[in-house]
Amino acid sequence: MKSTNFIDNLPKVYGIYTGGFIGFIIIMAIAEQMGMTAKAIGIAFVAFTVFIYALIGWLSRTAQADAYYVAGRQVPTVFNGMATAADWMSGASFVAMAGGIYFKGYGYMALLVGWTGGYVLVASLLAPYLRKFGCYTVPDFIGTRYGGNLARFSAVVVLTVASFTYVTAQINATGTIASVALDIPFQYAVYIGLISILLCSMLGGMRGVTWTQVAQYIVLIIAYLLPVFWISNKMGAGFFPHFMLADEVARIGELESQFGFVKNSAADLATVPKGLAGITKAHSAVNATPWAFISLALAMMMGTASLPHVMMRYFTTPSVKAARKSVGWSLFFIFLLYSSAPMLATLSKLSLIDPNLSTGIIGKSIAEVQAIDWYQNWNAANLMFVSDFNGNGTVELNEFFMGGKAVVLATPEIAGLPYVISGLVAAGGMAAAMSTADGLILAIANAISHDVYYKIIDPKAETAKRLVVARVLLVVIGFAGATIAAMEIQGILGSVIWAFDFAMSGLFFPLVLGVWWKRANRQGAVAGMLGGLAAGTWYLVWVRTGGSGFLGITQLTFGIFGSAVSLIAMVVVSLMTQEPDKATQKMVDEVRVPSGKTILGKQ
Amino acid sequence: MSNQEKHWEKSRGLLMITLAIWFVFSIGIFLFGAEMNEVTGPFGYPWTYWFTCQGSLGAFVILIFWFANRQEKIDEEFGFSEREDE
Numbered sequence: 003m004k005s006t007n008f009i010d011n012l013p014k015v016y017g018i019y020t021g022g023f024i025g026f027i028i029i030m031a032i033a034e035q036m037g038m039t040a041k042a043i044g045i046a047f048v049a050f051t052v053f054i055y056a057l058i059g060w061l062s063r064t065a066q067a068d069a070y071y072v073a074g075r076q077v078p079t080v081f082n083g084m085a086t087a088a089d090w091m092s093g094a095s096f097v098a099m100a101g102g103i104y105f106k107g108y109g110y111m112a113l114l115v116g117w118t119g120g121y122v123l124v125a126s127l128l129a130p131y132l133r134k135f136g137c138y139t140v141p142d143f144i145g146t147r148y149g150g151n152l153a154r155f156s157a158v159v160v161l162t163v164a165s166f167t168y169v170t171a172q173i174n175a176t177g178t179i180a181s182v183a184l185d186i187p188f189q190y191a192v193y194i195g196l197i198s199i200l201l202c203s204m205l206g207g208m209r210g211v212t213w214t215q216v217a218q219y220i221v222l223i224i225a226y227l228l229p230v231f232w233i234s235n236k237m238g239a240g241f242f243p244h245f246m247l248a249d250e251v252a253r254i255g256e257l258e259s260q261f262g263f264v265k266n267s268a269a270d271l272a273t274v275p276k277g278l279a280g281i282t283k284a285h286s287a288v289n290a291t292p293w294a295f296i297s298l299a300l301a302m303m304m305g306t307a308s309l310p311h312v313m314m315r316y317f318t319t320p321s322v323k324a325a326r327k328s329v330g331w332s333l334f335f336i337f338l339l340y341s342s343a344p345m346l347a348t349l350s351k352l353s354l355i356d357p358n359l360s361t362g363i364i365g366k367s368i369a370e371v372q373a374i375d376w377y378q379n380w381n382a383a384n385l386m387f388v389s390d391f392n393g394n395g396t397v398e399l400n401e402f403f404m405g406g407k408a409v410v411l412a413t414p415e416i417a418g419l420p421y422v423i424s425g426l427v428a429a430g431g432m433a434a435a436m437s438t439a440d441g442l443i444l445a446i447a448n449a450i451s452h453d454v455y456y457k458i459i460d461p462k463a464e465t466a467k468r469l470v471v472a473r474v475l476l477v478v479i480g481f482a483g484a485t486i487a488a489m490e491i492q493g494i495l496g497s498v499i500w501a502f503d504f505a506m507s508g509l510f511f512p513l514v515l516g517v518w519w520k521r522a523n524r525q526g527a528v529a530g531m532l533g534g535l536a537a538g539t540w541y542l543v544w545v546r547t548g549g550s551g552f553l554g555i556t557q558l559t560f561g562i563f564g565s566a567v568s569l570i571a572m573v574v575v576s577l578m579t580q581e582p583d584k585a586t587q588k589m590v591d592e593v594r595v596p597s598g599k600t601i602l603g604k605q
Numbered sequence: 606m607s608n609q610e611k612h613w614e615k616s617r618g619l620l621m622i623t624l625a626i627w628f629v630f631s632i633g634i635f636l637f638g639a640e641m642n643e644v645t646g647p648f649g650y651p652w653t654y655w656f657t658c659q660g661s662l663g664a665f666v667i668l669i670f671w672f673a674n675r676q677e678k679i680d681e682e683f684g685f686s687e688r689e690d691e
Contacts, residue, residue: 119631248649326673
């Protein structure tokens, strides 16, 4: 699977794969008509797709360090874009994003802007230069640019804190989906999810993860777009929802002012199952202060540019030029899903609240709603709830509650689509969570095996031994993540946002200034990484324990404070200490031009 | 000024332009979110709503490809682009 022949044949290979997957969907649809049960369809979808990923993982096995760490640096631009999109779009993007927009409206859409705008920073400030550097991991860049084991080790610490926060959420998401689709308890499903994740990455490292992520992107984008287009057509809202939902958006605004946002009493809300929410914010009206919106978007953008599992995807391209273009393709593939999430939220909300539609439940009697099939299913799954707070016998806007996940998972059923679509959506969610978890676990294991074990502890270790260490770490970190995920400490989305804040607190400025400011030196970088991480963590703990915060920085945007401290510490300490030696300055000059050998390739 | 210094100066200029455009679409327009949402924009959506759903996102995609092409031209101009056999 390593020959250039395989690379040339990629469009054909993935073309056949996509055709095969669509064929599988059609077979399932026919099987459903012939009486296959919903449960069997769900199992078939998840088992079939996971089997394919595992097969790709096995075919990509390797014993070479270059293939294991950076997929042999031969991943073509467009395919690397797809792999990055899958790497990037997590279970949270797939399952929770549309739900967040459904409940919170405009304020929440800051995440859409933040999680895409960050790629401009990746493309212009970092990715091409780090590719020229020729490193295996992000701490590899820090360690070589600034020199010294302390700088390298500090980068590993920040990377591990950020990525580990992120990965527990992803393993949690694979467990949730596996437990629903396979109908087994969550505590066991988490480990089934973990084994599927490890099957993709253990044998082939980055090479295995790259080719499974491309396969996972294809599954997740079909699974997201097909229902959106289908529902839009079925509702008569327009055949191309992205361009044709203005009337629907306006109609929601009209209904909102007609119903009004009635505030429920605390006693009433106490009867609502945990985790469910009602519609309390306007759908399209601007209901957040500019700073609340902008600070969240800014934190997510800077976090994007600091997350190592994204950055390392651009180490796999054949050239600096390809790395730049590849960032553009990544964002294009992400755009396809992100621009559809608000459309799904709009369709889902309108189909539930418009009394003129047959699916609308507002204004119907409580007993009538409680008798609907899909209501009973999702109520049993603890994702839907109605209650007659004002005692008038009909469902009001403030008396209907839903879980965030239900917007993606239940809308196909509410709109009356066949069950095969729900099975497809489960497979898509699984693909999204698995691909991100793979990238993250690999980022942590590679940093520890390459930077701590090989570069610091045992620089003479042979390749075979290094790769054994890397694989053992992969399993250990995976199990640690799954164990914490099984404890269900925090929600999926909250911990994802924290991961961005941790990453930007410790890594944003040390990475950017490493390329753009020649004067930046080792002492400054260490101060920036450790000071930023410590300051960000302190702020988070302070706000979580009742601190009031300042400048409107919340526990979701603490990275703004952390990175500000990091910048100041780095600049002040750098200027107070000696400037980097001539060799380092020359190295920075070479990083800045695409031509010539990579920095590490010369050593 | 050496060839490399000129190359870097031009690259830095491109970065500034890129970041300025990025700033407009990621932060600038949202300073006026409430005012802009009163006006009908593309496809009949309110302007701010359209930017958060599609407009800014699409602008970022175009911006990155534009940046990549410009940077390639700068690299070629000063003879720093990669050779195909590397």
